[in-house]
Amino acid sequence: MSRTEIGGRPPLRYYLSKILFAGIVLIACSWILLPIVISALYAFSTPKDFYSPKEVIPLHYTFANIKELLDLGAARATMNSVIVACMTVVFSFILGLPAGYAFARFAFKGKDSLKLLIIGLRMFPMLVIAVPLVTLYIRLGLNDTLLGVALAHTTMALPFVILITSSIFVSVPIELEEAAFVFGLDRTQTFLRITLPLALPGLTAAAIFTFIMSWNEVFMAAVLTLTNRTLPAFILTSAMAAPDFIKFAASFIMILPALIFVFIARKYLISMWGITIR
Amino acid sequence: MNSSDQNRKSFSIIERYLPYFLIAPALSYLLFFIGYPLTQGIILAFTDSRGHFTLAHINYLLYSPQSLFYAALKNTLMLAAVIIPIQVMIALGLSLLLSSSFVGRDLALYIVIIPLTISDVAGGLIWYSMLSTNGFFNKFLMAAGLIHSPIHFFGYQYRAMEFLAIVLAEVWRATAIVFVIIFAGLQMISREYIEAAEVFGASTWVKLRHIIFPMLKPSLQSALLIRTLFAFQVFGVVMVLAGRDIPVLAGEAYYEQTELYHYGVAALYAIIIAAISVIIGYIYIKMFKAQYIREVGAG
């Protein structure tokens, strides 16, 4: 440290490191954004522009690719995906919310072991259950039904829902509940009138998370359905032989809800993922 | 006091068993939907169509010229070995970068974690749009005059390039998961530790090497383990970018199940993936348990 640095103007090195820093951050961001932007542009590119080696960035845009993809069956598949994802959210919340609440609010024998079990199950490669499930589903008439896929997706999502909702409930101060007890509510009323409204933003984010999880899942959906494909399964089995720009339209439809939901739940994203994978 | 005793009894049954009542539905659902398929999978793997015990599926898996088991295992391991270190390094770098405060940090943070919500299939397609012969990469290089004919990233004859494409797509898509773990770990290190080191004149490298890395070790470990677990389930990206050119375990399970109708063999793949994951998961749980107990003890 030379004396001149103290109190005087920052040395050149300071500015250089600032620029370097900004550069690296910029590169990191464009590394993520560029492929998304490019694939979205290509999804709306006319085939001519796409095939032309000169148009690095397409200049003519059309909705024809999306329309064609939807005509090909993606419309139905998208609908199926939404139905499956919604059913998954509903099922996994009906089952997972009480469990999450129990882990957040009660001290009971075996709690730690049960929680570790859930943490362990979260790591289980759920896709492997799809293969043997086919046999069961054929017997139950669930094969190739959206309900069947949703049930399998619920298995995948449930440990996450339990852990996330549990941590959301923990974040609602217990004294707020106790105050309600004291002032005359029973446990159910307290849950409905105090805990739930306070946890609602977090739970909404968790529901979005679950939705996206189901929306994105491809292996189980592809194995468990034949005609009632969800969107990713449809893309994997039917759209792969289609021209490239149709594939890009498919990827655009797939990431669109994800991007919207990221935006809505952006504040929660890191903490939520932190919980689910820590 | 009779009524008091009665009160006490009814109270304790509800209150004592309430948590179990709340957890039971979820837990039994999970146990059924994991336990039943696993049992069924083992039965499928070791019986023929008439229900008799057979080793035919194992023999097919290991010895049939049609089976790509060894290649699948090798590719899965190789993908993990290549992808994971890159991801951890990038994630570590990004975490250190983004843990300092600057204008637009929140925006940068959101951008970096966007891939978390992008599925493997979509991720594969996005990278297909970058790398296909008419994709951005080739067109860009050709427009810039750097190459004259497109670089092929796809096709059985370009498996090395396919492998590279998969690596790129997976690094792009799944680094965010590693990033979140490490970033969260970094956030938990009190700034005071680092500032203390600064006050005592530690250089950046010394801070990294002697303060941050040791304290980040648990996060790094769990990031590594989780990524390894996920690596054995890699499927969508590979299917989209390489089809069966680069067989992987989950892909083979899918292929044997839906294309060849070899349910027993598919079940074997499922069991193998499950077994590997359980072993890794066991290590993880042991580690986590130690950490959990430390945290609870400390708190």
Added chain:
Amino acid sequence: MRLSRNTRKAISKAAAGVIVAIIVIVIAAGVGYWYYTTQQRGPTKIIWASTQLVPPEEQSFVKGTLLADFKKKTGIDVEFVGMSYSQMITRITSEEQAGKVTISLIGDLHGDLDMMASKGYLMDLSKFGTLPGRTFPKVLMNYAKLHGIQAYIPWMTATYVMVINKKAFKYLPPGLTEEDVIKGTSKWTYDALLAWAKNLYEKTGKKLLGFPAGPHGLFVRFLHGYLYPAFTGAQVKNFDSPDAVKMWQYLKKLWQYVNPASTTWDAMADPLLKGQVWIAWDHTARIKDAIEQEPNQFVVVPVPQGPKGRGFILVVAGLAIPKNAPNPKAAWKLIDYLTQPSTQVEVLKKTGFFPTVQEASKSIPSGALKVLAEGVNAQLNAPNALVAMIPSLGSKSGDFKSIYITAFRRIVLQGEDIQKVLSELGPQLMKLFKETGAPLPPPDSG
């Protein structure tokens, strides 16, 4: 997770409410839709399950044009369900065995219908009488009489042909003329193809021959239905034979001049249009796009012949009604509609599948379709024709394809010893036919 004031504000209660409302509405709509599609099948809604016309563009044509028109004419609502071959077999088998048949009409290939008929799953269509105003070629009608019944009505035919970009004719090897190629004379051999591809490579520096050898491509048909019959005289039975070894040696040589991106291509229309290849082989339906867009640039030609003849696959798709079908009368009306010459020409225009009724063949308009039809005809009428049919192996058809593809990858792409690979895979192939009891397909059986 800390619910700080800021984050709580970030998702305001209103936003959460809206999202919940949306989710509820979507669920309600979804459940309603699901209920509607699964439960509310009115008496006039029938299911037509088909393994043909499944690719998205074709499906949208079937649903949007054909079935809409059909509904306008008859009032019958048809749900078209596209399936893979194995899905079809599984579905029909399980439905027939359970006695709960939901499918009224089946559209499938000859081989699969043959198998269904042998199991007694199909109705005898002769009881519905004849279809006036159209004549089916005798050959096709003979194929359709299976196991003592009129198992199906020939619906469409297709084959796999070669497409040449006219630019390639400038680089013909010595001794081969454009005429030879277009007519499919005895000079148009696989050796000539090799010489041509080599010449193209040497003159242009590009590998301009291409095959659809991608993950969803049909290259496997070229192996078992074209090369094998041409070199060994059979698809299956000479799989592991000295002739087969010669065939693979040939293919290895040929592959030096094949565009290596072939292993990425699922359909050849794109590469042809992009000019990545000048000579391509594919299913008629999968090259139609290219010819339609530039009918003057491309010509469809018969495939070359090999030492044992000109092997090619004739795909015959038929329409059949399963036993206990919920609405056979409506299904027959649909058959009637689909076999009308005007419908068949429409199908040809949109999909590249060729008509089965002679009245339709006569009225093919000029242009791209003429180019295709001429090529197909030339192939059918070329000398030394060796017609191959796709075998019907049900759930084992995946294994069947996998064996040929595995052989190709190991021998040609990975350079393994030909004899070793063939003697390893040969027994596997034979086992498939033994296990399923399926007959060897023509030309092996002939």
Added chain:
Amino acid sequence: MVDVRLVGLVKRFGKTVALRGIDLDVRDGEFVVLLGPSGCGKTTTLRIVAGLEKPDEGHVFFGDREVTYLPPKDRNVSMVFQSYAVWPHMKVKDNIAFPLRIRKVPEDEVQRRVKWAAELLQIETLLERYPHQLSGGQRQRVAVARAIVIEPDVLLMDEPLSNLDALLRVKMRSELKKLQRRIGVTTIYVTHDQVEAMTMGDRIAVMNAGKIMQVGTPEDIYLRPANIFVGGFVGSPQMNFFDATVTEKDGKLILEGPGFSIPLMEDQVSVLKDYVGKTVIAGIRPEHMFPKDLAPPKLKGVEITGDIDFVEALGSDTIIHLRVGEKILVIKVSGSHHYKIGSKLTVVFDLSKLHVFRKDSGEAII
């Protein structure tokens, strides 16, 4: 309004025993403070009264009614929580009205009562706000308003002032006490702050390790600690303790301390006669020792000389740490004085204020 009776309360959490038999009577309208260090079980006791915890043994009576296993909602109690527990998703007025609405009080009555409570706590202007728009002190007032609005049988307060800054705490202390007087509700108040306890409580129950050590008026607790714990816990700085042996010398009883000896007064002698030859613990509060020059003239005391170890000048008081042999004695002198560290000082202590405890049980002898 009722009186509250706790009989033999025992509470275990796993292996740790939080309460080891609590007996306490709170009279109708009385303000009782549970005072004790953290972990002594005072909050657990309060929560059992509220119904938030169930005791493993023992009974809780409100008047003649046993409420031990009744859920909180059936007890007509109110509580002010340490963190206030003002529901963040409700406006202030709704927070206050909520308990009334649960009780299906007619809406016009609700409005009237909310207004009454708001006026009482001077938060009329805040009614339309959300809790996150309030300061800590304001939130505290809301919590209190909510607690009194239902006119509970018993008002429970769990360290309600601990999250406020010092100034506000002093102010609220008297306000709360005045409020309680005014509405006359039976009140149990938990705190670890002895000043709060002394200033607010009609009676104080000092707790330690799951037991009540002493119940009494603030004066009782301060002047007549029942045991060494109470003596040490109440009062600041802490009472000086030292081991001493009761010896008989020249027919007089003397307390032989470390480096000094104390002749006992007559009334003390009669009690300590039985302890001759035994070791006891003697205690003297810092404010009951005086530097010789400042001692009240009539003070009958014992002089002890030591070295000044350390001096804390607080302005209003001066705290002197005096080294006598091995022992440090703490002396509190009111007013500001200068003492030189290291110099000698002779102090006199008020023999009449001497406490003597049994060494074995810690119980007070004098």
